[in-house]
Amino acid sequence: MPVKNRFAELQDEITAWRRDMHENPEILFETHRTSALVAEKLRAFGCDEVVEGIGRTGVVGVIKGKSDSTGKVIGLRADMDALPIHEQTGLDYASKTPNAMHACGHDGHTAMLLGAAKYLSETRNFDGTVVVIFQPAEEGGGGGKEMCDDGMMDRWNIQEVYGMHNWPGKPVGSFAIREGAFFAATDQFDIHLEGKGGHAAKPHETIDTTVMGAQLVLAMQTIASRNADPVDQIVVSVTSFETSSKAFNVIPQRVHIKGTVRTQSKDMRALAEERIKAIAAGVAATFGGTAQVDYHLGYPVMVNSPEQTAFAAEVAKSISGQCDEAPIVMGGEDFAFMLEERPGAYILVGNGDTAMVHHPEYNFNDEAIPAGCSWWAEIVEKRMPAA
Numbered sequence: 001m002p003v004k005n006r007f008a009e010l011q012d013e014i015t016a017w018r019r020d021m022h023e024n025p026e027i028l029f030e031t032h033r034t035s036a037l038v039a040e041k042l043r044a045f046g047c048d049e050v051v052e053g054i055g056r057t058g059v060v061g062v063i064k065g066k067s068d069s070t071g072k073v074i075g076l077r078a079d080m081d082a083l084p085i086h087e088q089t090g091l092d093y094a095s096k097t098p099n100a101m102h103a104c105g106h107d108g109h110t111a112m113l114l115g116a117a118k119y120l121s122e123t124r125n126f127d128g129t130v131v132v133i134f135q136p137a138e139e140g141g142g143g144g145k146e147m148c149d150d151g152m153m154d155r156w157n158i159q160e161v162y163g164m165h166n167w168p169g170k171p172v173g174s175f176a177i178r179e180g181a182f183f184a185a186t187d188q189f190d191i192h193l194e195g196k197g198g199h200a201a202k203p204h205e206t207i208d209t210t211v212m213g214a215q216l217v218l219a220m221q222t223i224a225s226r227n228a229d230p231v232d233q234i235v236v237s238v239t240s241f242e243t244s245s246k247a248f249n250v251i252p253q254r255v256h257i258k259g260t261v262r263t264q265s266k267d268m269r270a271l272a273e274e275r276i277k278a279i280a281a282g283v284a285a286t287f288g289g290t291a292q293v294d295y296h297l298g299y300p301v302m303v304n305s306p307e308q309t310a311f312a313a314e315v316a317k318s319i320s321g322q323c324d325e326a327p328i329v330m331g332g333e334d335f336a337f338m339l340e341e342r343p344g345a346y347i348l349v350g351n352g353d354t355a356m357v358h359h360p361e362y363n364f365n366d367e368a369i370p371a372g373c374s375w376w377a378e379i380v381e382k383r384m385p386a387a
Contacts, residue, residue, distance in 0.1 A: 235263075236260075
């Protein structure tokens with residue numbers, strides 16, 4: 001695999017950074033140790049500017065090229081946070097924090113971008129400015145949005161932005177990408193059903209929220225099967241069904257249903273919310289009860305820009321020899337917020353035959369480090385060639 005020789009030389013050092021972060025995972029915005037480590041290394045590399053506290057605990061580093069004839073500025077983003085999962089890998093550098101682990105490879109993403117930052121600070125073989133972005137709270141906290149809301153894009157005049165995620169099941173160091181809608185919008189719903197509780201032996205005297213809720217769970221599945229265009233992706237999943245009574249002989253007064261909706265377009269996203277509210281109201285009314293729906297908009301659809309996607313794929317091909325067409329992913333990714341503000345692209349790098357992400361036995365594959373670092377460095381050097 002033709003990767004930059006410097007990253008082969010740095011692999012052991014970058015691996016050590018990664019494993020240190022793996023051993024000390026931090027969740028959501030609580031990335032205080034990780035953020036401090038990132039800032040310390042960026043300063044040691046000789047970055048022209050290092051700013052902490054963007055998006056609460058995010059870190060931004062600025063690296064200027066040997067020249068700046070065009071004023072071009074490119075952003076490179078990695079996520080830093082871990083997941084609330086108890087690690088079961090048995091590694092000698094396994095998480096030392098109970099119920100927290102890097103089960104999605106953000107330790108690898110951060111380490112690879114640090115490696116690229118070190119190389120770019122050493123060589124500066126480009127015409128323009130690089131902004132390296134280390135983001136907290138990708139796993140449900142919306143850290144990307146908070147960094148954007150803090151004015152990051154305008155403050156550093158970022159014109160394009162690129163991101164990367166490891167992908168188990170793909171050969172180590174291989175790449176895949178797709179243009180347009182890529183990762184799904186991720187919304188959540190809470191439905192509170194109200195009926196009339198009573199004795200289970202006298203159901204005729206009650207308004208049974210358990211039966212009401214069961215009908216509602218099934219009825220919501222018709223959104224995908226009967227309301228959505230069959231070629232447009234949507235997932236409606238009920239993930240929690242809780243009654244107000246735990247007794248075997250009581251029909252509960254209330255039921256609380258929770259779940260998630262995943263969509264790949266703004267129109268389908270709007271349709272899902274509209275139909276869930278209408279179906280809940282209709283089913284509840286049929287049984288003589290009421291329904292309150294709280295619909296929470298999460299991450300938007302992550303959309304790769306055409307020009308930047310084609311460029312990112314060419315860079316990947318120059319490193320690994322090919323770049324596959326990535327599948328549509330119904331998981332969410334809050335890099336979507338950055339791509340709403342600036343054109344850019346998000347790519348997958350192979351993690352090999354490992355456990356899937358969000359699994360207690362998952363581990364980032366350190367053999368992917370040279371390819372990932374090379375891709376980020378080549379994005380800069382090919383997009384902003386030295387004058």
